[in-house]
Amino acid sequence: MSVHQSSHIKRITTHILQEMKHRGEKISMLTAYDYSMAGIVDAAGIDMILVGDSASNVMAGHETTLPITLDQMIYHATSVVRAVKRALVVVDIPFGSYQGNSSEALRSAIRIMKESGGHAIKVEGGAEIKESVVRILSAGVPVMGHLGLTPQSIYKFGTYTVRAREEDEANKLVEDAKILEECGCFALVLEKIPAKLAKKVAETIRIPVIGIGAGADVDGQVLVLHDMLGITQEFQPRFLRQYADLRGTMLNAVGNYIKDVKSGDFPNEKESY
Ligand code: KIV
Numbered sequence: 001m002s003v004h005q006s007s008h009i010k011r012i013t014t015h016i017l018q019e020m021k022h023r024g025e026k027i028s029m030l031t032a033y034d035y036s037m038a039g040i041v042d043a044a045g046i047d048m049i050l051v052g053d054s055a056s057n058v059m060a061g062h063e064t065t066l067p068i069t070l071d072q073m074i075y076h077a078t079s080v081v082r083a084v085k086r087a088l089v090v091v092d093i094p095f096g097s098y099q100g101n102s103s104e105a106l107r108s109a110i111r112i113m114k115e116s117g118g119h120a121i122k123v124e125g126g127a128e129i130k131e132s133v134v135r136i137l138s139a140g141v142p143v144m145g146h147l148g149l150t151p152q153s154i155y156k157f158g159t160y161t162v163r164a165r166e167e168d169e170a171n172k173l174v175e176d177a178k179i180l181e182e183c184g185c186f187a188l189v190l191e192k193i194p195a196k197l198a199k200k201v202a203e204t205i206r207i208p209v210i211g212i213g214a215g216a217d218v219d220g221q222v223l224v225l226h227d228m229l230g231i232t233q234e235f236q237p238r239f240l241r242q243y244a245d246l247r248g249t250m251l252n253a254v255g256n257y258i259k260d261v262k263s264g265d266f267p268n269e270k271e272s273y
């Protein structure tokens with residue numbers, strides 16, 4: 001008996017993403033952290049799902065992405081993978097689980113792949129983490145890079161403002177992008193950098209470049225699901241387009257439920273046994 005998938009749904013692979021870039025077809029990516037949301041996002045036809053360490057903010061209410069642990073990321077990723085039939089699932093390696101040395105990085109990447117069933121990992125940084133990226137890739141784990149505003153370094157930056165406006169930082173970013181491509185990364189996220197710089201990177205390297213706050217001239221876009229659905233309304237950066245007001249919808253629904261319970265209107269006869 002074949003152990004390969006027989007489902008008629010064609011899964012997105014890193015190879016397909018590469019072809020999309022060559023065809024000039026834009027790549028769509030959103031975050032998801034749980035089974036229910038991941039199922040909806042996948043059914044809508046998203047190309048990639050990121051189990052981002054933004055779960056630390058969105059799911060757990062932390063101020064930064066730093067507190068989330070490897071075990072917690074694996075828990076979120078496992079729930080997402082169970083729901084997904086088509087999208088490529090990328091899982092963030094969290095702060096503190098790869099910076100020590102390349103052996104630690106490899107161990108963390110392998111735990112994510114083995115325990116969650118995710119399809120790839122994402123890691124923040126350039127030249128500084130080259131050795132780790134190479135070791136993870138040599139184990140057969142696809143790696144997505146992340147440059148620009150890398151939230152795990154927020155205490156070094158001191159602010160969430162646009163990165164790489166100055167020439168030195170912009171030059172380093174381009175060099176880092178080339179290094180990640182040469183190492184064998186299958187794609188790269190660029191966060192909150194000038195659109196002109198992001199365009200230059202997307203034209204320079206052959207792997208897909210996915211932007212968040214990096215303008216339109218890249219190969220695809222990623223947003224945090226809860227931000228674009230209007231669930232988290234305190235976060236309103238310029239790059240965010242809000243596609244729904246789910247907080248409003250949910251407040252209204254829960255308010256109506258409370259009213260019906262208090263008045264005795266719910267449950268009615270049809271809703272009872
Ligand atoms: O964790 C995350 O959601 C991310 C995206 C902002 C790219 O890294």
